[in-house]
Amino acid sequence: MRTRLRMWALLTGALALALPIPSWAQLTTSQLQTWLNSPAASSHVGNITGNAKAGAAPYRRYCVGCHGPLGDGNGENAPYMQPPMFQQPRDFQLGVFKCRSTPTGTLPTDQDLFDAITRGFDRTNMPPWNTLSKQERVDLVAWVKHFSPRWANEKPGTPIVIPPEPEVTGDRIKAGRDVFARVQCWKCHGVQGMANGPSAATLTDDLGRPIAPFNFTDGTRPKCGDSDQDIYRIFMTGLDGTPMPSFADNIKPDEAWDLVFYLRALMSQHSKEKEMAKKLDLKPVDPNAPAGQQ
Numbered sequence: 586m587r588t589r590l591r592m593w594a595l596l597t598g599a600l601a602l603a604l605p606i607p608s609w610a611q612l613t614t615s616q617l618q619t620w621l622n623s624p625a626a627s628s629h630v631g632n633i634t635g636n637a638k639a640g641a642a643p644y645r646r647y648c649v650g651c652h653g654p655l656g657d658g659n660g661e662n663a664p665y666m667q668p669p670m671f672q673q674p675r676d677f678q679l680g681v682f683k684c685r686s687t688p689t690g691t692l693p694t695d696q697d698l699f700d701a702i703t704r705g706f707d708r709t710n711m712p713p714w715n716t717l718s719k720q721e722r723v724d725l726v727a728w729v730k731h732f733s734p735r736w737a738n739e740k741p742g743t744p745i746v747i748p749p750e751p752e753v754t755g756d757r758i759k760a761g762r763d764v765f766a767r768v769q770c771w772k773c774h775g776v777q778g779m780a781n782g783p784s785a786a787t788l789t790d791d792l793g794r795p796i797a798p799f800n801f802t803d804g805t806r807p808k809c810g811d812s813d814q815d816i817y818r819i820f821m822t823g824l825d826g827t828p829m830p831s832f833a834d835n836i837k838p839d840e841a842w843d844l845v846f847y848l849r850a851l852m853s854q855h856s857k858e859k860e861m862a863k864k865l866d867l868k869p870v871d872p873n874a875p876a877g878q879q
């Protein structure tokens with residue numbers, strides 16, 4: 586009898602080890618139900634207040650097929666998305682977001698989530714949702730937030746301050762090129778911005794999935810918006826969960842504008858920066874040039 590008991594103890598012990606241990610991120614329906622009554626379940630965009638419970642219905646209708654009933658990114662369509670490296674619906678339970686006005690590592694504002702939902706993501710199958718009413722999108726923001734315990738415990742970061750955009754000049758574009766060289770954007774994005782820098786092929790996101798840097802030359806748009814302010818924000822806050830870091834500690838606000846102008850000159854879309862760079866006969870950065878001699 587005693588040996589049988591011990592055997593059972595050993596067996597169940599072994600079983601417990603063999604079964605995957607559910608991580609904190611795998612929330613149950615009842616846990617989510619609890620959060621529906623927390624601050625994580627409301628949202629504010631402009632003068633509109635959103636409510637998570639009201640977001641449940643549009644979520645089931647428009648989002649669940651990709652993001653899944655528990656918001657963990659395991660919707661029934663998720664496994665079929667090609668190519669998989671660009672098409673992983675986000676796991677909202679992690680509370681990690683790419684498009685933020687807030688410093689790296691912090692939660693985005695409700696406005697950031699609203700903008701991301703409205704804009705969609707170029708180069709992925711997440712479409713823009715600008716056909717939904719504003720109220721529906723604000724409700725969806727609250728519903729998205731209720732999937733992560735982070736909002737029950739943390740406040741969003743304080744948005745970074747973006748100084749007014751200066752007038753673009755040839756000198757500024759050249760100075761932007763020097764910033765691109767100094768902080769080594771080219772290591773991932775390539776000297777011509779063609780996503781072929783020496784590190785490009787080895788990059789993975791925080792979940793270990795391969796990820797490609799943005800290609801400035803193929804006519805696609807950044808995921809987090811295409812205005813000059815959006816581009817400024819992208820490299821000063823970083824895309825959390827990806828190798829695209831924040832450069833807030835390495836680039837001064839004035840230099841950041843220079844860099845925006847240089848990135849415009851790299852992009853294939855027509856722009857006055859591109860015209861000016863052509864007239865200046867601006868060459869790509871030379872990774873082998875001695876420091877300060879770009």
Ligand code: HEC
Binds near residue numbers: 643681711
């Ligand atoms: C066809 C699949 C699909 C549908 C439908 C879809 N999404 Fe997504 N969603 C994605 C993918 C893929 C990503 C990740 C894109 C990336 O990380 O580059 C994403 C990312 C997001 C993000 C992350 C934003 C950020 O800044 O990181 C939010 C928020 C979001 N989706 C909300 C929604 C909402 C709300 C709906 C429904 C109105 C919805 N999605 C419908 C595929 C989808």
Ligand code: HEC
Binds near residue numbers: 770771773774820827
């Ligand atoms: C360690 C590699 C790495 C470095 C260094 C790097 N990036 Fe990126 N960058 C990435 C990756 C990877 C992505 C794609 C993220 C995604 O699609 O989710 C990206 C995306 C971007 C995007 C598009 C974001 C969007 O919303 O789609 C811009 C713009 C950008 N990087 C600018 C820069 C600038 C400017 C620098 C230098 C100041 C820089 N990057 C340095 C890896 C890097």
